[in-house]
Amino acid sequence: xxxxxxxxxxxxxxxxxxxxxxxxxxxxxxxxxxxxxxxxxxxxxxxxxxxxxxxxxxxxxxxxxxxxxxxxxxxxxxxxxxxxxxxxxxxxxxxxxxxxxxxxxxxxxxxxxxxxxxxxxxxxxxxxxxxxxxxxxxxxxxxxxxxxxxxxxxxxxxxxxxxxxxxxxxxxxxxxxxxxxxxxxxxxxxxxxxxxxxxxxxxxxxxxxxxxxxxxxxxxxxxxxxxxxxxxxxxxxxxxxxxxxxxxxxxxxxxxxxxxxxxxxxxxxxxxxxxxxxxxxxxxxxxxxxxxxxxxxxxxxxxxxxxxxxxxxxxxx
Numbered sequence: 001x002x003x004x005x006x007x008x009x010x011x012x013x014x015x016x017x018x019x020x021x022x023x024x025x026x027x028x029x030x031x032x033x034x035x036x037x038x039x040x041x042x043x044x045x046x047x048x049x050x051x052x053x054x055x056x057x058x059x060x061x062x063x064x065x066x067x068x069x070x071x072x073x074x075x076x077x078x079x080x081x082x083x084x085x086x087x088x089x090x091x092x093x094x095x096x097x098x099x100x101x102x103x104x105x106x107x108x109x110x111x112x113x114x115x116x117x118x119x120x121x122x123x124x125x126x127x128x129x130x131x132x133x134x135x136x137x138x139x140x141x142x143x144x145x146x147x148x149x150x151x152x153x154x155x156x157x158x159x160x161x162x163x164x165x166x167x168x169x170x171x172x173x174x175x176x177x178x179x180x181x182x183x184x185x186x187x188x189x190x191x192x193x194x195x196x197x198x199x200x201x202x203x204x205x206x207x208x209x210x211x212x213x214x215x216x217x218x219x220x221x222x223x224x225x226x227x228x229x230x231x232x233x234x235x236x237x238x239x240x241x242x243x244x245x246x247x248x249x250x251x252x253x254x255x256x257x258x259x260x261x262x263x264x265x266x267x268x269x270x271x272x273x274x275x276x277x278x279x280x281x282x283x284x285x286x287x288x289x290x291x292x293x294x295x296x297x298x299x300x301x302x303x304x305x306x307x308x309x310x311x312x313x314x315x316x317x
Contacts, residue, residue, distance in 0.1 A: 017073040024067065024088075025060035027127040028095070028120070032056030035120035039113055051111040058102055059117060063095035063124070080136025088128045096121030140195070144170050150178035154206070154215045154242075156233060158184035158192055158199050161247055162221040164257035166194045172259050180213040203233065207240045219262055220246045230269050 036052035037044070067073055070087045077084040099117040103109050153169070155162050162182055169177045182194065185202040192199045200209045209215070218237050220230060230246065237244045245262050246269055 016079075017075070021064050021067075021073055023131055024063055024124075024128060025057075027131070028060040028063055028124045029053065029056035031120040031123035031127060032059060032116060034123055035116045036112075038119060039116050048112070051108065052116055055099060055103065055108075055112050055117060056120070059095050059099040059120065059124075062098045063091050066094045066098070067091040079139055080132040085129060085132060088132065089125055092121050092125040092128065096124075140171065145172075145175040145178045151176055151217055152180045152213060152215045153177045153217045153219055154210060154213065155179050155182045155197070155219050155221050156184070156203070156206075157220065157222040157225075158182050158186070158189045158194065159222065161223050161257060163194045165219060165221040165247070165262070166197050168257055168259050170195050170197075175259060177217070177219075177259070177262070180215055181209050183209065183218075203236060206233075206236050210240055210242060215242065217243045217245060220244065221257075223247045223249055223257075227270055230265070234265065234270070 032052045032055050033049060036048050040048060064073070067087065070091060071077070072084070072087045072091055077087070096117050099120075100114050103112055103114055103117065155165055162184070166179045166182065169175050169179050179195075179197045182192075182197055182199045183201060183203060183206060184192075184199055187202075189199050190201065200213075206218070210218075218233065220233055222229070225246070234244050244265055246265055247257060247261055248263065
């Protein structure tokens with residue numbers, strides 16, 4: 001069903017501007033009739049209705065012409081964005097005043113009171129807002145990942161990185177991740193919602209939230225996170241059996257965060273620096289027979305301290 005709806009919306013989107021202009025025009029005609037009813041205290045007047053219908057057609061034509069000039073019907077902005085809604089508002093205001101001017105110039109105010117187009121403007125604007133907002137919601141829902149198949153993810157960090165990660169997960173068709181909650185230690189963000197995904201507490205709530213939301217993965221969505229913070233989060237996720245993913249450092253990000261930026265943990269993330277690989281063979285000559293102090297007690301450091309000749313230790317920094 002979701003696939004069919006997405007295909008329908010995709011086909012309709014190809015004719016978006018014709019559909020929008022048609023809807024806006026019809027909204028203006030109906031708004032003018034509603035305004036006429038309000039003006040006459042809901043007493044039907046056939047003469048006023050006919051003239052209001054004519055005024056509605058004039059307002060519709062003016063609105064479409066003004067809207068096109070402002071970029072409303074030429075794909076200048078994304079669906080239902082603030083910029084598009086602002087342009088629609090300006091178009092409504094200008095069309096309302098322009099229609100009022102036409103009525104005054106044509107001396108038709110006795111047939112259509114000037115209050116009618118002025119009242120119809122806000123009504124038409126509300127209709128345009130609702131239609132564009134509904135369209136945006138439908139598009140967002142159609143592109144969301146399948147909750148039954150996608151990996152259920154908790155996003156740690158509700159800053160810019162976290163918001164971009166959630167947006168990328170929910171707006172990328174075929175996303176393998178579905179965010180079921182966010183975590184952040186900042187108490188000021190406890191009521192925040194990003195694309196309807198709520199912040200459910202700080203790291204102390206990780207286990208409880210993971211169990212309640214059936215999450216399997218935690219994404220550390222803080223590109224500037226220190227190695228200490230990453231190790232603390234990894235320690236918590238290891239205790240409750242969650243896998244951990246991270247975003248790369250800020251220096252490795254280009255533009256906004258995308259799904260392919262989310263990756264597995266590396267040793268560099270945990271150490272806070274890049275791994276240093278020493279060519280043991282190249283330094284063996286001048287270290288042979290010397291006592292060497294090895295810094296670092298990891299497995300690889302120990303592995304590089306294997307004696308290759310009696311009384312000899314080699315160093316890996």
